[in-house]
Amino acid sequence: MQKALTLADSTVGKKALLAVSGLVLFGFVLGHMVGNLQVFLGPEVFNGYAATLKGNLPLLWGTRIVLSVSVVTHIVMAVQLMGRSSKARPVGYRKKDNAVTSYAAITMKLSGPLLFFYIAFHIAHFTAPGLALGNYEHSTTDVYANFVSAFTIPWVTALYVIAQLLLGLHLYHGAWSLFQTLGLSHPRYDGKKRLVAQVFALLIMAGNVAMPIAVLVGVIPPAG
């Protein structure tokens, strides 16, 4: 018997799943940044915030499950779609002159995998600190101290800052493009989509870059 057409069979459906999972991850990145900015308020506030997150098990595991599902969906859809498209033009152009596309749009398939490796490193920073960072003291309760000591290592700071620039590019294209993908288009607000996406991408980038730089220049001092 012939199979029925499902959402995930089509490129339009796969792209919609990519957009929705991307939106979830975008929301997380925003919350992650706002939460982390509390590091500017000192060790008590920051460690208290960390303890609250860790202490709320339904919130912690709920978030972890939703994020894991979103990350897996986002990656599987992206890999499947890229696989299709790489076969769609077996003989390329000798000369191709793009007219309107953006740097962010063209580099999505580069910024995506690079961000994946960065996120893997970022998680290893907490789960296997010795492996990820080498000689570095990691405390499971004093998150503030971890924060400061990790970002006093120059290559760690550099890596995080570069990753945030990639994240900004990825979020910019993703944030305005997901409206088009989900069919949310209207002449009244279409012109503002790119601007709003730029503002959000820049905010997230600026917030996330400010923290390691603040450690580096001493605005966020070591505790005690």
Added chain:
Amino acid sequence: MSTINLTLHVWRQSGPNDPGGFKDYQAKGISTHASFLEMLDVVNEELAARGEEPIAFDHDCREGICGMCGMVVNGRPHGPQVETTTCQLHMRQFKDGDEVWIEPWRARSFPVIKDLVVDRSAFDRIIAAGGYISARTGSPRDANEIPIPKEASDLAFEAAACIGCGACVAACPNASAALFTAAKLAHLSLLPQGEPEQQDRVRKMVSQMDAEGFGHCTNHFECMAACPKGISVDYIAKMNRDFLKAMITARTDLPKREKQ
């Protein structure tokens, strides 16, 4: 009358199974009033006189409406001028001594038949999958019998301007046929006559578009920039919206289409 001389780098491929390659030609004494195709005609006459195989390219109406004359000129489908087919591109757009790269549409779903001629029958199969209305075909009905808002008829008409030339696929970094399919859906679905079959049509045509092996849309909007009729990517958003809605709300399933 001013004339120019050009160096052409033209893709030559004797048949579907020939790997093909670029060959250089000199186009001498080309009138700036000539169209791009007339320039190729001049080159071909010389080739024929020398006993060489002329450059094969598609053309029919030569007035910008049939959609046959597709070729990528210096990296842009139909050449550098916006909203212009290759036949309407004039040589005054080029300077004396210019180098011109001429390539066929590049897509797995548009196999090269010869030189610059590609097989675009994948587009026909997308239309055949659902790009029609099961209309009553009796005597003509009275005009204005069905009220249609001006806005809807304008939008449908703009979508109907698609000539199916394939420049959207050629321009797309993913060789996606989203703009073509979206235009062919919208010019029917926006009108009351096309609305009843809308949910089946969008699912069938999107499914056929995928089965033909075109890539997916990643919102570069190169298609809109290359479209000789300036068709908007808003129709792609509409296709996405209608498809997702149909997949979620349609009461009947449709079979999954596989590449034949």
